Amino acid sequence: MANQRSQQAQSSSSSETGGRRRKWRLAARVYVWVASALAVAAIAVLRFTDVTADHAAANIGVLIAAFVGVVTLILWFAVLSGYSRWVRMLPLVGGLAACGTFAALFRIEHVSGELVPKFAWRFSRSPDELLEKPELPDATQRVPARPTPTVDLLTRTADDFPQFLGPDRNASIDTVMLARDWVAPPPLVWRQKIGAGWSGFAVVSGYALTMEQRGELEMVTCYEVRSGRLQWFYSTPVRYQSTLAGIGPRATPTIDEGMVYTLGASGLLLCLDGATGRPVWQKDLQEEYAVTEEDEEAEVPYGRANSPLVVGELLIVPAGGAERQGWVSLVAYHKKTGQKVWEGGQRQISYSSPALATLGGMQQILIVNQDYASGHDVRTGRVLWEYPWPGKSATDANVSQAVAVPPDRVFLSKGYGRGAALVQLVPKDGATFDAEELWRNSRVMRTKFTNVALREGYVYGLSDGILECVELESGRSAWKGGRYGHGQILRVGELLLVLSESGKVSLVEATPDRRNNVLDQFQAVEGKTWNTIALSGPYLLVRNAEEAACYKLPLQQP
Numbered sequence: 001m002a003n004q005r006s007q008q009a010q011s012s013s014s015s016e017t018g019g020r021r022r023k024w025r026l027a028a029r030v031y032v033w034v035a036s037a038l039a040v041a042a043i044a045v046l047r048f049t050d051v052t053a054d055h056a057a058a059n060i061g062v063l064i065a066a067f068v069g070v071v072t073l074i075l076w077f078a079v080l081s082g083y084s085r086w087v088r089m090l091p092l093v094g095g096l097a098a099c100g101t102f103a104a105l106f107r108i109e110h111v112s113g114e115l116v117p118k119f120a121w122r123f124s125r126s127p128d129e130l131l132e133k134p135e136l137p138d139a140t141q142r143v144p145a146r147p148t149p150t151v152d153l154l155t156r157t158a159d160d161f162p163q164f165l166g167p168d169r170n171a172s173i174d175t176v177m178l179a180r181d182w183v184a185p186p187p188l189v190w191r192q193k194i195g196a197g198w199s200g201f202a203v204v205s206g207y208a209l210t211m212e213q214r215g216e217l218e219m220v221t222c223y224e225v226r227s228g229r230l231q232w233f234y235s236t237p238v239r240y241q242s243t244l245a246g247i248g249p250r251a252t253p254t255i256d257e258g259m260v261y262t263l264g265a266s267g268l269l270l271c272l273d274g275a276t277g278r279p280v281w282q283k284d285l286q287e288e289y290a291v292t293e294e295d296e297e298a299e300v301p302y303g304r305a306n307s308p309l310v311v312g313e314l315l316i317v318p319a320g321g322a323e324r325q326g327w328v329s330l331v332a333y334h335k336k337t338g339q340k341v342w343e344g345g346q347r348q349i350s351y352s353s354p355a356l357a358t359l360g361g362m363q364q365i366l367i368v369n370q371d372y373a374s375g376h377d378v379r380t381g382r383v384l385w386e387y388p389w390p391g392k393s394a395t396d397a398n399v400s401q402a403v404a405v406p407p408d409r410v411f412l413s414k415g416y417g418r419g420a421a422l423v424q425l426v427p428k429d430g431a432t433f434d435a436e437e438l439w440r441n442s443r444v445m446r447t448k449f450t451n452v453a454l455r456e457g458y459v460y461g462l463s464d465g466i467l468e469c470v471e472l473e474s475g476r477s478a479w480k481g482g483r484y485g486h487g488q489i490l491r492v493g494e495l496l497l498v499l500s501e502s503g504k505v506s507l508v509e510a511t512p513d514r515r516n517n518v519l520d521q522f523q524a525v526e527g528k529t530w531n532t533i534a535l536s537g538p539y540l541l542v543r544n545a546e547e548a549a550c551y552k553l554p555l556q557q558p
Contacts (some may be wrong), residue, residue, distance in 0.1 A: 032076040039069030053417025053442065055464050056115040110246050110545075112528060113449060113465065113486025113501055127546050128196035128247060129215045151222055151231050153204045153274030154258040159537035161203040164252040164307035165490075166535075169355045170403065171453040172491040173535060179554040180495070182507065185522040189539065190228035191549040195219060197248030197265075198305070200532035201541040201548075204255045204274075207231065208534065208541055210548075211262055213239060213248030220253065220262050220272060225539050228550060232277035240265035245302035246545060251353070252532060256310040256335065263317055265303035267291070271315070271338060281338035285319060285331075295322040300393050305351040309365070310335055311378055316365060318349035329369050330354060330381055344381020347372050350391060350398035357404035360425045360433055366402040366410065373402050373412055375425070375433070387423050387435035389414070400447040403454065405472065409438070415448025415464060422475060439475040444468065449530050453491035455510050460496055462487060467498060469512050481516035482508070490533040495519070499542055503529040505551075525549050 042065040045051055046058045074095060078088045109120035158175055165171045195212025202209050208223045217235040224231055241247045251263040259280065260272040267285035272278065285304075286296060299322065306318045315335040319328035329345025347369035354367045356378075364375040364384055370393045375384040389412055391398040396416035403411040405422070413420040419442035425433040445452060445463050452461035458478060459470045465485045469478040485501025496508040506521040529544040540551045 029076075029080065032072055032080070035072040036069055039065045039072070043069075050443075053446070054415065056113070056448075057417070059115050108243050110528065111244055113530070115244075118528075126196065126247060127193075128213050131193055131195060131214050133214050133217060151207050151275050153207060153255055153260070155205045157205055159203075159539075160205065160255075161201070161534045161536050162255040163202055163309075164200065164254070164353055165401070165451060165532060169309070169353070169401070171451050171489060171532075172455075174493055176492055176535060176537060177556040178492050178495050178497075178507065179556050180507075180519055182520040182554055186540070186551040186553045189226065189550040189552055191525075191547060192228055193546065194543055194548040195221075195248060196246065196545040198246065198250040198530045198545070199248075200252040201534035201543065202253045202255050203534050203536040203539075203541065206536075208536070208550075209253045209255065209260055210543065211249035211251065211253060211264070215239070218249055218264050218266075218268070220260065220270065220277065222260075222274075222277060223548075225536060225541070225550060228548075234270070234272055234277040234279065236264065236268060238264060238266050238268060240303050242302060246528075246530075248545065250303055250305040250351075252307045254308045254310055259335070261308040261310065261315055261335070263304055263306055263308055265305075266296070267304050267320070269308070269317060269333075271335070280336075283333065283338060285317070289319055289321040289328065290325060291320060291322050298394065299323070299348060302351065302393075302397065304349075305353075305399070306349065307353040309354040309356065311356050311365070314341060314378070316354050318352075318354065318367065318369075319343065320349040323348070329374065329383075330365065330367060330376055332381060342379075342381035344376045345369065345374055345383055347374065348393060350393050352398055352401055355401055355404070357406075357410075359404055359406065359410065360408045360427055366404060368398045368400070368402050368412065370398065373410065373423075373435075375410075384431075385425055385433040385435045387412075387421075387437075389421075390418070391416075399449050401451050403452060403459075405454065410435075411452070411454070411459060411472065413445040413447045413452055413459075413461065415446045417442060417446065419443055420445035420447075420459075420470065420475065422472065441475040444470045444475060444477050449486045450488050451532075453489060453496070453510070455491060455494070458510075458512050460491065460510055461489060462498075465501070467496075467508065467516050469510075471512070478512040479515040482506075482518065487529060488532045490535060492535060497533055497535070497540070499524065499529060499531075499533050501529055503527060503542070503544060505540070505542065522551075524551065 046061045052058045074091045078092045106119040107122045108117045111117045195214040197212045199211035206225050218238040219235040221233045222231040249265045254261045258274045260274045262270045269283040271280040309316045314332045316332045319331040321327040327348045328343045329347045332341045352368035372386045373389045374386045400413050408425045410423045421440040422438045423435045450462045467482045468480040487500040490497045496510045498506040503525040505524045507519045509517040524542045534541040538553050
């Protein structure tokens, strides 16, 4: 009798255990199907809708969803598939082994503007490290290779492109009239390897200057436009490198009265003699504002990208700092001596550059900081107005310029789903302004690494990689079309030169009436291209982190 009761108890316990196991397996199967379905649905939504308002964020979401889906299926096979233990372990062990091997053999060399990675052998050297370094007479003094004056940057011409985004720092030129029909690709004047970096060219009197990284040297280089020959260089033993942001300097030189002003990725501000490349004065902004390497990495992790601005006798750059002792938005030095003249603003810097404008009857410096746009008095640096423009220089950074819209408006734009806004400056007390928002639209002109150009009441720019035309008065999109990636644009009269992220140049009509009307295009350089365009007369200069090229564009006949 006792034996029978024991057998019944064991049978009941076994039945309960089997029931729990069946319920667990059913729940696990439901989880697998639900998780897989959700992963597929998430990928579809992220790929085919604008739910994230940012292609890079969508790509990260797709990667996470795909990872969840694949891991779910592998776990299902390993636990619930019904195959023998060894067969069930194969995908799990094989997947881990494959991931480990890949990680051991490859590294992420860089990522695109939409965070798509490009891999390279883990132990291979970067292209800039493979370039020949010009020989220096004395590497410890970093003197230029050719100390004898050979370059004339004092003589100015109508074709000069002396600074970031052109003569007026607004990505527009109205002194050159390009032909609308190129018939054949423009002739190549020269093409050659160049050091890494996102600096553009500045051109004066037939000489083009840029910044580049060659191994452990951050260099300012001067090339002859028509031949591509290096005329002089100046180097400092500094190397900036970031997986997300790339290698090398990112600010464009400024040329003024025969002098060259540059800002390195780590904050080294230089004044060089344009004839020889010899240093006149220099400032280390990290040292001057007590910024440690840890501070810079935490607050401005993608390298300083602020092109210096010359206004009269002043040289103006964003200063920065660390939060514990307070930030300085802008600092002005005497351009000939390097003596500090004023400081203005208390906002952390972004990757935008200062620009000169006359708005509301007052000359002022426009700047987009980490989380505010502002205007500053040219003589004192005093803040004239501020407008909240959210961002964090370590995440959703502000990069695009504040654009003056005379007589009293400012246009702003940025990526990361923020879009654009138009602000009006209203005089408040005779000395300052209120910045009143006329419109704000998160769906238009999401410029991430690029800038816009204005023409006849419309704004043209790359909105999350797609060329867009927006009506300035209303903020409504007139048209949007053509995928160029995170490249750059330059308006030349009634036409746009669009340099795609892949290095292709397109000639597009700047008109609200025709959607992305491409007149011609050609492949100018190969590889990821985030650098700005320079145009000096018919000579188009383009570059990226590996090569530079010069083309002679056809002009309209008189």
